[in-house]
Amino acid sequence: MRLLLILFFSSPLFATVTYQQVKPIIDKQCASCHRGPFLDLRDFPFVWDMADTQEEVVIEMLKRVQMPDRDRMPPINFPRLKDHEVEILKAWQAGGLLP
Numbered sequence: 309m310r311l312l313l314i315l316f317f318s319s320p321l322f323a324t325v326t327y328q329q330v331k332p333i334i335d336k337q338c339a340s341c342h343r344g345p346f347l348d349l350r351d352f353p354f355v356w357d358m359a360d361t362q363e364e365v366v367i368e369m370l371k372r373v374q375m376p377d378r379d380r381m382p383p384i385n386f387p388r389l390k391d392h393e394v395e396i397l398k399a400w401q402a403g404g405l406l407p
């Protein structure tokens with residue numbers, strides 16, 4: 309029984325993060341500014357006139373949310389993402405950006 313539980317909790321299925329977990333974070337912290345072709349974060353897949361792929365957008369997002377105050381997103385004066393929110397973004401990226 310114990311072994312079964314361990315197998316269950318360590319299985320990739322249990323760790324799967326989809327856009328459904330990511331969307332509330334982006335809606336709350338990013339979407340108020342990021343609308344339109346420059347970098348539209350309202351809905352996945354995101355639109356960004358400087359990126360060719362969704363992976364590129366997400367790599368840049370993850371960089372920005374972890375930067376020091378001067379360069380970070382959301383900008384200074386706006387609340388930073390919580391650590392667990394950054395972890396959700398990372399898990400989503402690692403899992404292949406599931407919709």
Ligand code: HEC
Pocket residue numbers: 334337338339340341342347358368369370372373379381382383386389
């Ligand atoms: C208060 C408005 C505002 C909020 C909130 C905000 N951004 Fe931004 N973002 C900007 C502006 C303005 C720029 C362009 C200036 C710059 O690059 O610093 C920008 C630039 C960026 C860029 C870089 C684009 C480039 O050309 O290099 C990324 C990536 C980004 N934001 C992601 C995010 C993410 C992810 C969030 C939420 C966690 C977020 N932003 C929240 C206003 C905002």
